[in-house]
Amino acid sequence: MVRRSRVRRASSGKRVAPGKTYRLLVEVGPHETPRNLHHFRLDHCCMPQRPADENGVRRLHAFASGSTVKALRKAGRKVKVLADADKEGKRLQRHIGKGDRFRGGRRGPVGVGKLV
Amino acid sequence: MALILNTTEIASALINFEATYPELCRRLQLPKKTYEGRVCHALQIAKGHAQHKPVVLLIAGVHAREWGGPDIVVNFAGDLLRAYSKGKGLQYLKKTFLARDIRTIVEESTLVVFPCVNPDGVEFSHTKRYLWRKNRNPAHSKGDAKKIGVDINRNYDFMWDFKKFFHPAAWTDSLASDNPAIETFHGPEPFSEPETQNVRWLMDRFNPVLFLDLHSYDGDVLFSWGSDENQITDPSQNFINPAHNGKRGRIGDTYREYLSMRDYETATGIATAVSDAMRDVRNRPYKPLQAVGLYPTCGTSDDYAFSRHLVHPGSTKTFSFTLEFNFEGDTKDPFLVTSSPKTLDKTMRDVIPGLIAFCLTRPT
Numbered sequence: 001m002v003r004r005s006r007v008r009r010a011s012s013g014k015r016v017a018p019g020k021t022y023r024l025l026v027e028v029g030p031h032e033t034p035r036n037l038h039h040f041r042l043d044h045c046c047m048p049q050r051p052a053d054e055n056g057v058r059r060l061h062a063f064a065s066g067s068t069v070k071a072l073r074k075a076g077r078k079v080k081v082l083a084d085a086d087k088e089g090k091r092l093q094r095h096i097g098k099g100d101r102f103r104g105g106r107r108g109p110v111g112v113g114k115l116v
Numbered sequence: 117m118a119l120i121l122n123t124t125e126i127a128s129a130l131i132n133f134e135a136t137y138p139e140l141c142r143r144l145q146l147p148k149k150t151y152e153g154r155v156c157h158a159l160q161i162a163k164g165h166a167q168h169k170p171v172v173l174l175i176a177g178v179h180a181r182e183w184g185g186p187d188i189v190v191n192f193a194g195d196l197l198r199a200y201s202k203g204k205g206l207q208y209l210k211k212t213f214l215a216r217d218i219r220t221i222v223e224e225s226t227l228v229v230f231p232c233v234n235p236d237g238v239e240f241s242h243t244k245r246y247l248w249r250k251n252r253n254p255a256h257s258k259g260d261a262k263k264i265g266v267d268i269n270r271n272y273d274f275m276w277d278f279k280k281f282f283h284p285a286a287w288t289d290s291l292a293s294d295n296p297a298i299e300t301f302h303g304p305e306p307f308s309e310p311e312t313q314n315v316r317w318l319m320d321r322f323n324p325v326l327f328l329d330l331h332s333y334d335g336d337v338l339f340s341w342g343s344d345e346n347q348i349t350d351p352s353q354n355f356i357n358p359a360h361n362g363k364r365g366r367i368g369d370t371y372r373e374y375l376s377m378r379d380y381e382t383a384t385g386i387a388t389a390v391s392d393a394m395r396d397v398r399n400r401p402y403k404p405l406q407a408v409g410l411y412p413t414c415g416t417s418d419d420y421a422f423s424r425h426l427v428h429p430g431s432t433k434t435f436s437f438t439l440e441f442n443f444e445g446d447t448k449d450p451f452l453v454t455s456s457p458k459t460l461d462k463t464m465r466d467v468i469p470g471l472i473a474f475c476l477t478r479p480t
Binding site for chain 1 (some may be wrong): 128132199212243411440
């Protein structure tokens, strides 16, 4: 017996799981605005607004859960999954400073400009 | 190369500046503690008496996941203080500021920087859920972790009650939301949050002539208005006029928000000067943009700051901006300025010249 995996392969080659968060590009048609995607409750604030291509189609950057990705696809939306945002977040958090490199103010940042 | 500053380090940096440059710096304790009990500080930088000098107010660390904003502001203050104390200018690749530029800022204005408005949210983004945007106030969550927090940059008193002011067709999640599960939840009332109360306190106390809120990302220097397209011909079409309630926020229709020609020229002039300075560093395509060009918004810091002189005639006019640093494709992840620590250094070198240019402008 072949078991169906709970994880489904997305068209972009990324796998999506319902409870995880993904970074996406979602197509918005020539006569549409992001408002047409309002009911999907995409998180697209403070993300860049790509200009439309020659066919008037725009691709909206957004974050959404795997279940929302599934709902978008079911509604006929083209979705490209760019990354697993949860996994990406864990990797990126390694770039946060640990402890207090300034020792309560006994040291301070040196700045980045060159004195001239 | 630098790792991103954590919230403890941001606080320690300000302590260090005050201790190292006592004649130039003063830490200001903000009146409201955050929900998690953090005490916030801003830093005032001025040579001699701060009174009667034009005030420039810079804030960052508002949206928790937009990492790098506090680092930019802290290092901007560090560069300025170090250069002034040594009588030097500053160079960022191809962009150079002379020693007299630095003197102009420190001696002829009062600079107030508030590098981390939302430390609870920033800490949560750094250590738990990276995509966190709001503060950590659980008052409206009813025990649901996904409903914690208020979007600080929808909680200011500028057309906060969006269902009253905006056309129903403009009611999108990016405008604002009254649903706590949404990233732009605007809170139960304007200025309900300690973070926005702290920023308002700074505005009330200092009456800045210039205000800038640092966010990421789209490579823009945004100027008012963010609620609708601008127009310069009909002063009666304005956010105060109740005759236009329920009509605002639709792009391409007949309602547009009034801005005088003079204010429009001043705002675009400043936004252009800032973006030009950032382009000069290594030709990154920063550009001035009316804030509504991103999408219509309400309850934001920049429109609130600029609207104050219209709501309270006779008060200081604050030319206000939001700088969205970094670009699509800069890193593998949009909000991260450091997929490698080298990227953060580059971002700081790009943006700090914009902040210096901003402080050198004087609204007319």
